[in-house]
Amino acid sequence: MDCCVLQITGLIFGGVGMVGTLAATAMPQWRVSAYVDGNIVVFETIWEGLWMDCISQLGIRLQCKFYDSVLALPPPLEAFRALMCIAVGLAIAAFLMAIAGVKYTQRCKEGPQGASVFILAAGVAFLLTGTLVLIPVSWTGGSIVRDFYDPEVPVPLKRELGAALYVGWGSTALLLAAGAMYCHCWCR
Numbered sequence: 108m109d110c111c112v113l114q115i116t117g118l119i120f121g122g123v124g125m126v127g128t129l130a131a132t133a134m135p136q137w138r139v140s141a142y143v144d145g146n147i148v149v150f151e152t153i154w155e156g157l158w159m160d161c162i163s164q165l166g167i168r169l170q171c172k173f174y175d176s177v178l179a180l181p182p183p184l185e186a187f188r189a190l191m192c193i194a195v196g197l198a199i200a201a202f203l204m205a206i207a208g209v210k211y212t213q214r215c216k217e218g219p220q221g222a223s224v225f226i227l228a229a230g231v232a233f234l235l236t237g238t239l240v241l242i243p244v245s246w247t248g249g250s251i252v253r254d255f256y257d258p259e260v261p262v263p264l265k266r267e268l269g270a271a272l273y274v275g276w277g278s279t280a281l282l283l284a285a286g287a288m289y290c291h292c293w294c295r
Contacts, residue, residue, distance in 0.1 A: 110292045113291060114208065114209045117205065117233075118205050124198065124281035124285060128195055128278045131244065131278060134156060134274065135156030136269035137155055137157060138251060138267075138269055140152055140153040154269065159173045183246070191240070198282065226292050233282050243275075248272050
C-alpha cells in the first residue's frame with residue numbers, strides 16, 4: 108500500500124514537473140532587465156529567453172521577437188535550448204512510463220516483477236530529466252549573478268533572475284523527488 112501511495116505521489120510530482128519544464132522552456136523571462144543605480148527608466152522591461160526577446164512597455168504593450176538566426180546565437184544558448192528540448196521529451200516519456208508502471212502494478216496480482224521495469228525506467232528518466240533541467244537553469248542563474256556584480260558590465264546590460272528560472276528550479280525539485288520515489292518503490 109505504501110508503494111501505491113508513493114507511485115501516485117510520484118506521478119503527480121512528475122506531471123507537475125513535466126508541465127513546469129515545458130513552461131520554463133517556452134517562457135521568455137530567463138533574464139529580466141535590472142533597475143540599479145541611477146537607472147530609473149522603468150517604463151520598459153526587457154525579457155530574454157531561450158527562443159525570443161520581449162520588451163514590455165508600461166505593462167500594457169508587449170513586443171516579442173524570435174531570434175533571427177540559430178547560427179548567430181551564442182554557444183551556451185544553443186546548448187541550453189538543446190538540453191531543455193531533450194528534457195521536455197524525456198519528461199513526457201518518463202510520465203508515460205510512470206502511468207504504465209502504476210497501471211500495471213494495480214493490475215498485476217501475482218508479483219511486481221513486470222511492473223518494476225516501468226517503475227525503474229520512470230524513476231531513472233525523472234532523475235535524468237531533473238538533472239537536464241538543472242544544468243541550464245543554474246548556469247544561467249550563475250551567469251546573471253556574476254554579471255550583475257561585475258563592475259565592468261555596463262548598467263543597462265545588467266539582468267536579474269527571471270520567472271522561468273524559478274519555474275525551472277521548482278520543476279527540477281519535483282522531477283528529482285518523483286524519480287527518487289519511483290526508484291525507492293523499485294528498491295522495495
